[in-house]
Amino acid sequence: MAEIDAADAPVVFAWAGEGRDQSSSYRLVDGALYGQVNSVSKRAACRSALDYPTSPVVGRAQASLSEIAAAKGHSMVVPPKGFHDPARWSNLDEFPPNACQEDIFEWEGRFTDCVKVMAVVDGALWRAVPDPLVVVYRNTSGWQTSVAHDVTFSQDLQRFHFSADRWAEAQAFCREMALGSGRPANAGRFTHDQTWVPTRETDAAEVRELAIRLASHISRMTNDHAVMKRVTHEKIKPKITWSDLPTDLFGVYGALRSVLDVPSDQFGEQQAGEAVECFDKVLAVSDRNGLGWLALQPEAYKAHIGKWNSRPIEFAFQRDHLRTGTLRP
Known part of the structure; x- marks a missing residue:
């Protein structure tokens, strides 16, 4: 594990909670962002991405153990109960005699890869992380x-x-x-070195997650109301049928589903803008038709619509001279 001089790994972003003993700090190490690891935490408290020094390997181990338990039963993993909690794992001084050597080499390689993106800076442990x-x-x-x-x-x-x-x-x-x-x-309190510019976009990703939640909610709630029964003139009928739903709901639900057909890695500003329009229309349909059950946490979606509409937008113009001497963007 490399030990790097603090002058060669400047702190470019930090956050501290007000009135709470919580903080996060990030350094730039050879152009890559490293986050500080809380290596002194007790094992039972090591749950977050930065608190457990080798959590990338631990997370993959948890997933592998879950797959083994699902396919072959809990008796095939150690310990058979609570294997999802690293704090309950035994510290093995040596591998069991029936251990597969290929598995040992594979996991030793994964551990080595994990340690390669760690560094000691100013007496603390840091690890390569995504943009915060x-x-x-x-x-x-x-x-x-x-x-x-x-x-x-x-x-x-x-x-x-x-x-x-x-x-x-x-x-x-x-x-x-x-x-x-x-x-x-x-x-909270923040410090930010403006020489470091994050590369991650958050607005479209946030809108996509909200769109998934809303589409699922509309589908589930309409199905639930169709299953519920009501008594009308001594006849038992569904509480709601397709003919009871406002026609404009079909259009907005179809538009929401269509925008979600776009793969996540291609879901950008245009798709997010269309999804936000769907949010607004669903809220309007719900209010206009007295379908309070149709809207999912309307105050939250109104706040997200406002956040989206007030987001900073960067414009880039290319000015070319036309034959007429006028300018076009």
Whole structure:
């Protein structure tokens, strides 16, 4: 593992929570972004991507053990219960006598590859990581900021992702959401070296995840209401049928499904814009027809629509002289 002088690995981005003993820091090592690993955490607490030094290998091991358990039964993995929790794994001083040598070589290679992208800087352990994202979310303490490495949602869809260089925008958004809900705002503290520019785009990825959630919700809820029964003139009928649904719902649902047919690696600004239009139309259809069950967390989607519409947009123009002497973009 390489030991690098701090002067050759400058800190380019950092976040610290207000009133919380939580922080994240990132250095640029030979042009690659490295995040600090909390190597002193207890094994049982090593759950996050940065807290467990060799978590990329551990994650692959967990997946392999899950596949073995699903195919051949829990008795084929050690320990048979709780194998998904690395804190419960035994520390084996040597491999079992029946261990497959090919498997040993394969996993030793994976471990070596993992360690290759680690470095010791200023007495701490750092590991190559994807560009961080600033996340604005709410909990029992109010509105918060944090740092993550993927666009993810829990049950609460009021969770908003920003690229790291938009940290000031994320802070302002956090305070705005807190003000609107009458709750405290803990916007965090950030430092950012502008010589480092993140390459990850967050807006389209966030919209795509929301579109998947909404399309699934519409399908599930219409099916549920079709199964539910009602008694009308002593006859039992479905609570809702296709003929009961507003015709404009079919158009917007079809448009939403169509935009989701685009592969994730090709889902960009255009597709995200079309999806956001679908969000707005679903909310309108729900309000106009009294179908409250149709909209999924409408306040969250309204906030995401507002975030999308207020996002910074960069324009690039190429000016060519025409024969008439006028300019065209």
